Amino acid sequence: MSQNNKSVRVRFAPSPTGPLHIGGVRTALYNYLFAKKHGGTFILRIEDTDQTRFTEGAESYIEETLEWCGMLPQESTKLGGDFGPYKQSERKAMYKQYADQLLEAGKAYYAFDTSEELVEMREAAKAAGSVAKYGIASRGQMKNSLALSAEDVQERLDSGAPYVIRLKVNSGETVVFEDMVRGLVRFQSDEIDDKILLKSDGMPTYHLANIVDDHLMQISHVIRGEEWLPSTPLHVLLYRYLGWEDTMPTFAHLPLILKPVGSGKLSKRDGDKHGFPVFPLDWKNPTTGETAMGFRERGFLPEAVVNFLAFLGWNPGTEQELFSMEDLIESFSLERVNKAGARFNFDKAKWFNQQYIIQSSDADLAKMVRPQVAANGHEVEDSALETICGLLNERMTTLSDFWEQGYYFFEDVKEYDRKTVKKKWKLDKRPIFDTLVETVANVEPFTGENIETQVKAYINDNQLGFGNILPIFRVSLTGTMKGPSIFDVASLLGKETVLKRFETAFAAFDASKQG
Ligand code: GLU
Secondary structure, eight states: OOOTTSOOEEEEOOOOSSSOOHHHHHHHHHHHHHHHHTTOEEEEOBOOOOGGGOOTTHHHHHHHHHHHHTOOOSBBTTTBOTTOOOBGGGOHHHHHHHHHHHHHTTSEEEEOOOHHHHHHHHHHHHHTTSOOOSSTTTGGGSSBTTTSOHHHHHHHHHTTOOOEEEEOOOTTOEEEEEETTTEEEEEEGGGSOOOEEEOTTSOBOHHHHHHHHHHHTTOOEEEEEGGGGGGHHHHHHHHHHHTOGGGOOEEEEEOOEEOSSSSSBOOHHHHHHHTOOOBSSOEEOTTTOOEEOBTTTTTOOHHHHHHHHHTSSBOOSSSOOOOOHHHHHHHOOGGGBOSSOEEOOHHHHHHHHHHHHHHSOHHHHHHHHHHHHHHTTOOOOHHHHHHHHHHHGGGOSSTTHHHHHHGGGTSOOOOOOHHHHHHHOOGGGHHHHHHHHHHHHTOSSOOHHHHHHHHHHHHHHTTOOHHHHHHHHHHHHHSSSOSSOHHHHHHHHOHHHHHHHHHHHHHHHHHHHHO
Protein backbone atom coordinates (compact mmCIF):
# COMPACT_ATOMS: atom_id res chain seq x y z
CA MET A 1 0.00 0.00 0.00
CA SER A 2 1.42 3.38 -0.84
CA GLN A 3 1.72 5.81 2.02
CA ASN A 4 0.43 8.65 -0.15
CA ASN A 5 1.99 11.99 0.50
CA LYS A 6 1.37 11.92 4.19
CA SER A 7 4.59 11.59 6.09
CA VAL A 8 4.68 8.56 8.31
CA ARG A 9 4.46 9.35 12.01
CA VAL A 10 3.74 6.47 14.33
CA ARG A 11 3.67 6.23 18.07
CA PHE A 12 4.19 3.57 20.67
CA ALA A 13 1.82 4.59 23.46
CA PRO A 14 2.22 2.35 26.48
CA SER A 15 0.61 2.96 29.84
CA PRO A 16 3.23 2.83 32.59
CA THR A 17 1.26 0.48 34.82
CA GLY A 18 3.85 -2.26 35.21
CA PRO A 19 6.53 -4.03 33.21
CA LEU A 20 6.11 -3.97 29.48
CA HIS A 21 4.87 -7.36 28.30
CA ILE A 22 6.72 -8.96 25.41
CA GLY A 23 3.60 -8.29 23.29
CA GLY A 24 4.08 -4.58 23.95
CA VAL A 25 7.66 -4.85 22.79
CA ARG A 26 6.42 -6.42 19.56
CA THR A 27 3.98 -3.52 19.10
CA ALA A 28 6.86 -1.10 19.57
CA LEU A 29 8.96 -3.08 17.11
CA TYR A 30 6.35 -3.09 14.35
CA ASN A 31 5.87 0.64 14.80
CA TYR A 32 9.60 1.17 14.68
CA LEU A 33 10.06 -0.99 11.57
CA PHE A 34 7.19 0.71 9.80
CA ALA A 35 8.52 4.17 10.61
CA LYS A 36 12.04 3.32 9.50
CA LYS A 37 10.88 1.59 6.35
CA HIS A 38 8.98 4.67 5.24
CA GLY A 39 11.49 7.24 6.39
CA GLY A 40 9.05 8.28 9.07
CA THR A 41 9.14 9.18 12.74
CA PHE A 42 8.84 6.81 15.67
CA ILE A 43 7.39 8.48 18.75
CA LEU A 44 7.16 7.31 22.34
CA ARG A 45 4.11 8.67 24.14
CA ILE A 46 3.41 7.81 27.73
CA GLU A 47 -0.31 7.28 28.38
CA ASP A 48 -0.58 7.83 32.10
CA THR A 49 -4.06 9.28 32.49
CA ASP A 50 -5.06 6.54 34.90
CA GLN A 51 -3.29 7.84 37.96
CA THR A 52 -4.65 5.01 40.10
CA ARG A 53 -2.52 2.57 38.15
CA PHE A 54 0.68 4.59 38.25
CA THR A 55 3.62 2.29 38.90
CA GLU A 56 6.98 3.50 40.06
CA GLY A 57 9.74 2.66 37.60
CA ALA A 58 7.45 1.55 34.76
CA GLU A 59 8.30 4.51 32.53
CA SER A 60 12.04 4.07 32.80
CA TYR A 61 11.53 0.34 32.22
CA ILE A 62 9.90 1.17 28.89
CA GLU A 63 12.74 3.50 27.91
CA GLU A 64 15.36 0.97 28.90
CA THR A 65 13.63 -1.75 26.92
CA LEU A 66 13.52 0.33 23.75
CA GLU A 67 17.16 1.20 24.19
CA TRP A 68 18.17 -2.41 24.81
CA CYS A 69 16.32 -3.53 21.68
CA GLY A 70 17.83 -0.76 19.59
CA MET A 71 14.49 0.92 18.84
CA LEU A 72 15.15 4.47 19.85
CA PRO A 73 12.30 6.93 19.45
CA GLN A 74 12.89 10.23 17.70
CA GLU A 75 10.40 12.09 19.86
CA SER A 76 9.71 11.32 23.51
CA THR A 77 9.51 12.80 26.97
CA LYS A 78 13.26 12.49 27.30
CA LEU A 79 14.15 13.79 23.84
CA GLY A 80 11.36 16.31 23.40
CA GLY A 81 10.10 17.22 19.94
CA ASP A 82 7.76 19.63 18.20
CA PHE A 83 4.60 17.97 19.45
CA GLY A 84 5.27 17.68 23.19
CA PRO A 85 4.75 17.16 25.96
CA TYR A 86 4.86 13.43 25.30
CA LYS A 87 3.33 12.40 28.58
CA GLN A 88 -0.44 12.66 28.88
CA SER A 89 -0.48 13.77 32.51
CA GLU A 90 1.39 16.88 31.32
CA ARG A 91 -1.21 17.60 28.62
CA LYS A 92 -4.24 17.69 30.89
CA ALA A 93 -5.38 21.18 29.91
CA MET A 94 -5.55 20.30 26.21
CA TYR A 95 -8.05 17.52 26.66
CA LYS A 96 -10.58 19.61 28.55
CA GLN A 97 -10.75 22.00 25.64
CA TYR A 98 -11.85 19.24 23.26
CA ALA A 99 -14.33 17.80 25.72
CA ASP A 100 -15.81 21.33 25.90
CA GLN A 101 -15.85 21.56 22.12
CA LEU A 102 -17.89 18.36 21.97
CA LEU A 103 -20.24 19.64 24.69
CA GLU A 104 -20.88 22.83 22.78
CA ALA A 105 -21.52 20.96 19.56
CA GLY A 106 -24.04 18.71 21.34
CA LYS A 107 -21.82 15.69 20.80
CA ALA A 108 -21.15 15.17 24.48
CA TYR A 109 -23.03 15.72 27.74
CA TYR A 110 -22.59 16.00 31.49
CA ALA A 111 -23.47 12.97 33.57
CA PHE A 112 -23.92 13.11 37.34
CA ASP A 113 -24.80 9.50 38.08
CA THR A 114 -23.38 8.04 41.27
CA SER A 115 -21.72 4.65 41.21
CA GLU A 116 -24.79 3.16 42.96
CA GLU A 117 -27.03 4.51 40.22
CA LEU A 118 -24.80 2.99 37.58
CA VAL A 119 -24.88 -0.38 39.30
CA GLU A 120 -28.67 -0.15 39.49
CA MET A 121 -28.89 0.63 35.78
CA ARG A 122 -26.72 -2.37 34.94
CA GLU A 123 -28.70 -4.70 37.16
CA ALA A 124 -31.99 -3.52 35.75
CA ALA A 125 -30.71 -4.13 32.24
CA LYS A 126 -29.51 -7.58 33.18
CA ALA A 127 -32.85 -8.42 34.79
CA ALA A 128 -34.59 -7.33 31.61
CA GLY A 129 -32.28 -9.59 29.62
CA SER A 130 -30.62 -6.77 27.72
CA VAL A 131 -26.98 -5.66 27.53
CA ALA A 132 -26.11 -3.17 30.24
CA LYS A 133 -24.97 -0.13 28.38
CA TYR A 134 -24.97 3.60 29.11
CA GLY A 135 -26.05 4.81 25.73
CA ILE A 136 -28.75 5.45 23.20
CA ALA A 137 -31.38 3.31 24.93
CA SER A 138 -30.64 4.08 28.58
CA ARG A 139 -29.34 7.64 28.69
CA GLY A 140 -32.84 9.14 28.92
CA GLN A 141 -33.40 7.50 32.29
CA MET A 142 -30.13 8.60 33.82
CA LYS A 143 -28.90 11.71 35.65
CA ASN A 144 -27.37 13.63 32.82
CA SER A 145 -27.72 16.88 30.95
CA LEU A 146 -29.81 15.20 28.25
CA ALA A 147 -32.42 13.95 30.72
CA LEU A 148 -32.40 16.64 33.41
CA SER A 149 -33.73 20.17 33.03
CA ALA A 150 -31.31 22.93 32.10
CA GLU A 151 -31.79 24.56 35.54
CA ASP A 152 -31.10 21.32 37.35
CA VAL A 153 -27.93 20.82 35.37
CA GLN A 154 -26.77 24.38 36.03
CA GLU A 155 -27.49 24.03 39.71
CA ARG A 156 -25.49 20.85 39.93
CA LEU A 157 -22.58 22.39 38.09
CA ASP A 158 -22.70 25.55 40.23
CA SER A 159 -22.75 23.55 43.43
CA GLY A 160 -19.61 21.71 42.37
CA ALA A 161 -21.34 18.31 42.13
CA PRO A 162 -19.03 15.71 40.63
CA TYR A 163 -19.64 14.97 36.98
CA VAL A 164 -18.18 13.19 34.02
CA ILE A 165 -18.47 14.11 30.36
CA ARG A 166 -19.80 11.39 28.10
CA LEU A 167 -19.79 11.10 24.33
CA LYS A 168 -23.26 11.30 22.81
CA VAL A 169 -23.32 8.55 20.24
CA ASN A 170 -25.91 9.19 17.53
CA SER A 171 -28.20 6.38 16.56
CA GLY A 172 -28.10 4.92 13.05
CA GLU A 173 -24.60 5.93 12.03
CA THR A 174 -22.35 3.49 10.23
CA VAL A 175 -18.72 3.32 11.15
CA VAL A 176 -16.46 1.83 8.50
CA PHE A 177 -12.70 1.83 8.45
CA GLU A 178 -10.03 -0.03 6.57
CA ASP A 179 -7.67 -1.85 8.89
CA MET A 180 -4.32 -2.62 7.25
CA VAL A 181 -4.25 -6.06 8.84
CA ARG A 182 -7.91 -6.96 9.04
CA GLY A 183 -9.37 -5.27 5.99
CA LEU A 184 -12.72 -3.53 6.08
CA VAL A 185 -14.25 -3.27 9.55
CA ARG A 186 -17.89 -2.19 9.85
CA PHE A 187 -19.86 -1.21 12.95
CA GLN A 188 -23.22 0.35 13.70
CA SER A 189 -23.14 3.28 16.11
CA ASP A 190 -26.02 1.72 18.08
CA GLU A 191 -23.58 -0.94 19.29
CA ILE A 192 -21.34 1.68 20.86
CA ASP A 193 -21.92 3.09 24.34
CA ASP A 194 -21.65 6.66 25.50
CA LYS A 195 -18.12 6.31 26.81
CA ILE A 196 -16.80 8.65 29.45
CA LEU A 197 -14.40 11.17 27.92
CA LEU A 198 -13.52 13.27 30.93
CA LYS A 199 -13.47 11.79 34.41
CA SER A 200 -14.68 13.47 37.59
CA ASP A 201 -11.09 14.29 38.55
CA GLY A 202 -10.76 16.31 35.35
CA MET A 203 -8.52 13.73 33.73
CA PRO A 204 -9.40 12.47 30.28
CA THR A 205 -10.04 8.79 29.74
CA TYR A 206 -7.77 6.80 27.49
CA HIS A 207 -10.18 7.27 24.58
CA LEU A 208 -10.27 11.05 24.57
CA ALA A 209 -6.59 11.54 25.32
CA ASN A 210 -5.56 9.00 22.71
CA ILE A 211 -7.58 10.61 19.93
CA VAL A 212 -6.65 14.17 20.80
CA ASP A 213 -2.97 13.26 20.96
CA ASP A 214 -2.95 11.23 17.78
CA HIS A 215 -4.57 14.18 16.03
CA LEU A 216 -2.34 16.88 17.51
CA MET A 217 0.80 14.81 17.04
CA GLN A 218 -0.18 14.21 13.41
CA ILE A 219 -0.02 10.46 13.75
CA SER A 220 -0.43 8.85 10.35
CA HIS A 221 -0.82 5.19 11.38
CA VAL A 222 -2.04 3.63 14.58
CA ILE A 223 -0.36 0.24 14.95
CA ARG A 224 -1.45 -1.49 18.13
CA GLY A 225 -2.65 -4.74 19.68
CA GLU A 226 -5.86 -6.42 18.71
CA GLU A 227 -7.34 -5.78 22.15
CA TRP A 228 -7.94 -2.20 20.99
CA LEU A 229 -9.98 -3.18 17.95
CA PRO A 230 -13.33 -3.03 19.81
CA SER A 231 -12.51 0.56 20.86
CA THR A 232 -11.73 1.70 17.35
CA PRO A 233 -15.33 2.39 16.20
CA LEU A 234 -15.64 4.73 19.17
CA HIS A 235 -12.39 6.37 18.16
CA VAL A 236 -13.63 6.82 14.61
CA LEU A 237 -16.78 8.49 15.98
CA LEU A 238 -14.64 10.78 18.11
CA TYR A 239 -12.65 11.84 15.04
CA ARG A 240 -15.92 12.42 13.24
CA TYR A 241 -17.51 14.48 16.02
CA LEU A 242 -14.37 16.54 16.50
CA GLY A 243 -14.29 17.26 12.77
CA TRP A 244 -11.04 15.39 12.19
CA GLU A 245 -12.23 12.38 10.22
CA ASP A 246 -10.46 13.51 7.03
CA THR A 247 -7.04 13.31 8.64
CA MET A 248 -7.79 10.31 10.81
CA PRO A 249 -4.86 7.88 11.05
CA THR A 250 -4.93 4.53 9.30
CA PHE A 251 -5.38 1.64 11.70
CA ALA A 252 -3.52 -1.65 11.90
CA HIS A 253 -4.42 -4.08 14.67
CA LEU A 254 -1.80 -6.70 15.44
CA PRO A 255 -2.68 -10.30 16.24
CA LEU A 256 -2.60 -11.57 19.80
CA ILE A 257 0.38 -13.48 21.10
CA LEU A 258 -1.05 -16.80 22.24
CA LYS A 259 -0.05 -19.17 25.02
CA PRO A 260 2.39 -21.92 24.00
CA VAL A 261 -0.38 -24.50 24.46
CA GLY A 262 -4.13 -24.20 24.71
CA SER A 263 -6.10 -21.11 23.88
CA GLY A 264 -5.87 -17.53 25.06
CA LYS A 265 -3.40 -14.75 25.37
CA LEU A 266 0.14 -15.32 26.64
CA SER A 267 0.26 -14.25 30.27
CA LYS A 268 2.77 -13.89 33.05
CA ARG A 269 1.29 -17.04 34.54
CA ASP A 270 2.31 -19.05 31.46
CA GLY A 271 5.86 -17.83 31.94
CA ASP A 272 5.84 -18.78 35.62
CA LYS A 273 4.37 -22.18 34.84
CA HIS A 274 6.76 -23.13 32.07
CA GLY A 275 9.80 -21.22 33.31
CA PHE A 276 10.24 -18.74 30.48
CA PRO A 277 10.28 -14.95 30.56
CA VAL A 278 7.40 -12.89 29.18
CA PHE A 279 9.10 -9.57 29.90
CA PRO A 280 12.09 -8.07 28.10
CA LEU A 281 14.02 -7.13 31.25
CA ASP A 282 13.88 -8.21 34.88
CA TRP A 283 11.12 -6.39 36.71
CA LYS A 284 11.05 -5.95 40.43
CA ASN A 285 7.51 -5.35 41.59
CA PRO A 286 7.76 -2.25 43.79
CA THR A 287 4.87 -3.40 46.00
CA THR A 288 5.63 -7.07 46.54
CA GLY A 289 9.38 -6.97 45.94
CA GLU A 290 8.97 -10.00 43.68
CA THR A 291 11.15 -10.19 40.57
CA ALA A 292 9.79 -11.34 37.23
CA MET A 293 12.45 -12.57 34.87
CA GLY A 294 13.39 -10.79 31.67
CA PHE A 295 14.80 -12.11 28.41
CA ARG A 296 17.91 -9.99 28.95
CA GLU A 297 18.73 -11.50 32.33
CA ARG A 298 17.86 -14.95 31.06
CA GLY A 299 20.79 -14.58 28.67
CA PHE A 300 19.16 -13.42 25.46
CA LEU A 301 20.78 -11.11 22.96
CA PRO A 302 18.59 -8.16 22.00
CA GLU A 303 19.09 -8.96 18.30
CA ALA A 304 17.65 -12.43 18.88
CA VAL A 305 14.65 -11.10 20.82
CA VAL A 306 13.94 -8.60 18.07
CA ASN A 307 14.21 -11.25 15.36
CA PHE A 308 12.02 -13.67 17.31
CA LEU A 309 9.37 -11.04 18.03
CA ALA A 310 9.31 -9.89 14.42
CA PHE A 311 8.24 -13.40 13.47
CA LEU A 312 5.44 -13.50 16.04
CA GLY A 313 2.74 -12.28 13.70
CA TRP A 314 4.73 -11.49 10.59
CA ASN A 315 6.76 -13.43 8.06
CA PRO A 316 8.72 -12.37 5.01
CA GLY A 317 7.13 -14.98 2.74
CA THR A 318 10.51 -16.64 2.14
CA GLU A 319 12.53 -19.31 3.91
CA GLN A 320 14.88 -16.80 5.49
CA GLU A 321 14.60 -16.61 9.26
CA LEU A 322 17.60 -14.64 10.44
CA PHE A 323 17.00 -10.94 10.05
CA SER A 324 19.04 -8.14 11.51
CA MET A 325 17.20 -4.94 12.36
CA GLU A 326 18.36 -3.52 9.02
CA ASP A 327 17.01 -6.56 7.18
CA LEU A 328 13.72 -6.30 9.03
CA ILE A 329 13.36 -2.65 8.15
CA GLU A 330 13.83 -3.52 4.53
CA SER A 331 11.47 -6.50 4.45
CA PHE A 332 8.74 -5.52 6.89
CA SER A 333 5.27 -4.66 5.73
CA LEU A 334 1.95 -4.49 7.54
CA GLU A 335 0.35 -6.37 4.66
CA ARG A 336 2.32 -9.44 5.67
CA VAL A 337 1.13 -9.29 9.27
CA ASN A 338 -1.22 -12.17 10.02
CA LYS A 339 -4.74 -11.83 11.29
CA ALA A 340 -4.55 -15.05 13.29
CA GLY A 341 -2.94 -15.09 16.73
CA ALA A 342 0.75 -15.95 16.90
CA ARG A 343 1.72 -18.80 19.17
CA PHE A 344 4.57 -18.11 21.57
CA ASN A 345 7.25 -20.79 21.31
CA PHE A 346 10.13 -20.52 23.74
CA ASP A 347 12.17 -23.18 21.96
CA LYS A 348 12.06 -21.04 18.87
CA ALA A 349 13.22 -18.03 20.89
CA LYS A 350 16.16 -20.10 22.12
CA TRP A 351 16.93 -21.25 18.60
CA PHE A 352 17.14 -17.63 17.44
CA ASN A 353 19.33 -16.80 20.38
CA GLN A 354 21.68 -19.65 19.65
CA GLN A 355 22.07 -18.46 16.07
CA TYR A 356 23.00 -14.98 17.28
CA ILE A 357 25.45 -16.36 19.83
CA ILE A 358 27.14 -18.42 17.10
CA GLN A 359 27.26 -15.36 14.85
CA SER A 360 28.81 -13.16 17.55
CA SER A 361 32.52 -12.58 17.45
CA ASP A 362 34.54 -14.15 20.25
CA ALA A 363 35.43 -10.70 21.48
CA ASP A 364 31.77 -9.62 21.71
CA LEU A 365 30.75 -12.83 23.36
CA ALA A 366 33.58 -12.49 25.87
CA LYS A 367 32.26 -9.07 26.86
CA MET A 368 28.79 -10.52 27.34
CA VAL A 369 29.83 -13.44 29.53
CA ARG A 370 32.54 -11.69 31.52
CA PRO A 371 30.09 -10.72 34.29
CA GLN A 372 29.48 -14.43 34.94
CA VAL A 373 33.18 -15.03 35.39
CA ALA A 374 33.43 -12.10 37.77
CA ALA A 375 30.30 -13.15 39.66
CA ASN A 376 31.98 -16.49 40.35
CA GLY A 377 35.01 -14.72 41.73
CA HIS A 378 37.47 -15.19 38.89
CA GLU A 379 39.62 -13.00 36.73
CA VAL A 380 40.60 -13.86 33.21
CA GLU A 381 42.43 -12.12 30.42
CA ASP A 382 40.50 -11.04 27.35
CA SER A 383 42.43 -13.29 25.01
CA ALA A 384 41.83 -16.41 27.13
CA LEU A 385 38.15 -15.61 27.58
CA GLU A 386 37.80 -15.03 23.86
CA THR A 387 39.35 -18.43 23.14
CA ILE A 388 36.98 -20.07 25.62
CA CYS A 389 34.04 -18.30 23.94
CA GLY A 390 35.22 -19.59 20.58
CA LEU A 391 35.21 -23.12 21.96
CA LEU A 392 31.83 -22.88 23.66
CA ASN A 393 29.75 -20.69 21.39
CA GLU A 394 28.00 -23.54 19.63
CA ARG A 395 27.04 -25.10 22.91
CA MET A 396 25.15 -22.15 24.35
CA THR A 397 21.50 -21.41 23.66
CA THR A 398 21.54 -18.52 26.10
CA LEU A 399 24.42 -16.58 27.59
CA SER A 400 23.49 -18.06 30.96
CA ASP A 401 24.62 -21.46 29.68
CA PHE A 402 28.19 -20.21 29.62
CA TRP A 403 29.05 -20.92 33.21
CA GLU A 404 27.46 -24.33 33.31
CA GLN A 405 29.14 -25.32 30.07
CA GLY A 406 32.54 -23.90 30.86
CA TYR A 407 33.07 -23.50 34.61
CA TYR A 408 35.90 -26.06 34.42
CA PHE A 409 38.05 -23.53 32.61
CA PHE A 410 38.14 -21.56 35.86
CA GLU A 411 37.60 -24.07 38.65
CA ASP A 412 38.36 -27.67 39.56
CA VAL A 413 35.99 -30.28 38.21
CA LYS A 414 33.00 -30.61 40.53
CA GLU A 415 31.94 -34.09 39.60
CA TYR A 416 32.87 -36.75 37.08
CA ASP A 417 30.46 -38.35 34.67
CA ARG A 418 29.72 -41.55 36.58
CA LYS A 419 28.74 -43.69 33.64
CA THR A 420 32.00 -43.05 31.85
CA VAL A 421 34.11 -43.73 34.89
CA LYS A 422 32.19 -46.92 35.63
CA LYS A 423 32.56 -48.21 32.12
CA LYS A 424 36.01 -47.03 31.15
CA TRP A 425 38.15 -47.02 34.29
CA LYS A 426 39.72 -50.34 35.15
CA LEU A 427 42.06 -50.61 38.12
CA ASP A 428 44.53 -52.79 36.25
CA LYS A 429 44.73 -50.27 33.40
CA ARG A 430 46.10 -47.52 35.60
CA PRO A 431 49.67 -47.92 34.25
CA ILE A 432 48.39 -47.20 30.74
CA PHE A 433 46.91 -43.94 31.95
CA ASP A 434 50.01 -43.05 33.93
CA THR A 435 52.04 -43.39 30.73
CA LEU A 436 49.47 -41.27 28.96
CA VAL A 437 50.02 -38.56 31.56
CA GLU A 438 53.75 -38.80 31.01
CA THR A 439 53.20 -38.39 27.28
CA VAL A 440 51.12 -35.28 27.93
CA ALA A 441 53.75 -33.94 30.32
CA ASN A 442 56.31 -34.12 27.53
CA VAL A 443 54.29 -32.18 24.96
CA GLU A 444 56.07 -28.97 24.11
CA PRO A 445 54.85 -26.41 23.12
CA PHE A 446 51.57 -27.26 24.79
CA THR A 447 49.23 -26.52 21.90
CA GLY A 448 45.99 -28.33 21.12
CA GLU A 449 47.46 -29.68 17.93
CA ASN A 450 50.61 -31.04 19.59
CA ILE A 451 48.67 -32.63 22.41
CA GLU A 452 46.32 -34.26 19.95
CA THR A 453 49.09 -35.65 17.75
CA GLN A 454 51.03 -37.12 20.61
CA VAL A 455 48.11 -38.53 22.54
CA LYS A 456 46.75 -40.15 19.40
CA ALA A 457 50.18 -41.51 18.51
CA TYR A 458 50.45 -43.04 21.98
CA ILE A 459 47.05 -44.69 21.59
CA ASN A 460 47.82 -45.95 18.11
CA ASP A 461 51.31 -47.16 18.83
CA ASN A 462 50.08 -49.22 21.76
CA GLN A 463 46.88 -50.29 20.02
CA LEU A 464 44.78 -49.07 22.93
CA GLY A 465 41.75 -47.85 20.98
CA PHE A 466 40.53 -44.26 21.17
CA GLY A 467 37.28 -45.33 22.78
CA ASN A 468 39.12 -46.78 25.77
CA ILE A 469 41.32 -43.80 26.42
CA LEU A 470 39.81 -40.53 25.24
CA PRO A 471 36.66 -40.63 27.40
CA ILE A 472 38.82 -40.88 30.52
CA PHE A 473 41.06 -38.14 29.17
CA ARG A 474 38.05 -35.87 28.70
CA VAL A 475 36.20 -36.65 31.90
CA SER A 476 39.36 -36.18 33.96
CA LEU A 477 39.78 -32.64 32.69
CA THR A 478 36.18 -31.46 32.46
CA GLY A 479 34.01 -33.93 34.33
CA THR A 480 31.68 -34.35 31.38
CA MET A 481 31.53 -36.18 28.09
CA LYS A 482 30.15 -33.10 26.38
CA GLY A 483 32.25 -30.20 25.27
CA PRO A 484 34.55 -28.81 22.62
CA SER A 485 37.82 -30.36 21.40
CA ILE A 486 39.42 -31.75 24.52
CA PHE A 487 42.90 -31.05 23.19
CA ASP A 488 42.09 -27.36 22.83
CA VAL A 489 40.61 -27.41 26.31
CA ALA A 490 43.79 -29.01 27.66
CA SER A 491 45.98 -26.47 25.94
CA LEU A 492 43.96 -23.64 27.40
CA LEU A 493 44.03 -25.08 30.88
CA GLY A 494 47.81 -25.27 30.69
CA LYS A 495 50.10 -28.18 31.44
CA GLU A 496 50.30 -27.69 35.17
CA THR A 497 46.53 -27.70 35.65
CA VAL A 498 46.08 -30.62 33.29
CA LEU A 499 48.59 -32.77 35.16
CA LYS A 500 47.02 -31.87 38.49
CA ARG A 501 43.56 -32.71 37.19
CA PHE A 502 44.71 -36.11 35.98
CA GLU A 503 46.15 -36.85 39.37
CA THR A 504 43.00 -35.84 41.24
CA ALA A 505 40.74 -37.60 38.77
CA PHE A 506 42.64 -40.87 38.72
CA ALA A 507 42.67 -40.99 42.49
CA ALA A 508 38.92 -40.38 42.53
CA PHE A 509 38.34 -43.04 39.87
CA ASP A 510 40.42 -45.58 41.75
CA ALA A 511 38.53 -44.79 44.94
CA SER A 512 35.20 -45.23 43.17
CA LYS A 513 36.24 -48.72 42.03
CA GLN A 514 37.62 -49.76 45.39
CA GLY A 515 34.78 -48.36 47.45
N1 GLU B 1 -2.14 3.13 26.21
C1 GLU B 1 -2.60 2.06 25.37
C2 GLU B 1 -1.87 0.80 25.81
O1 GLU B 1 -1.37 0.75 26.86
C3 GLU B 1 -2.32 2.40 23.94
C4 GLU B 1 -3.24 1.81 22.95
C5 GLU B 1 -3.04 2.48 21.61
O2 GLU B 1 -1.97 2.29 21.04
O3 GLU B 1 -3.91 3.18 21.18
O4 GLU B 1 -1.79 -0.18 25.13
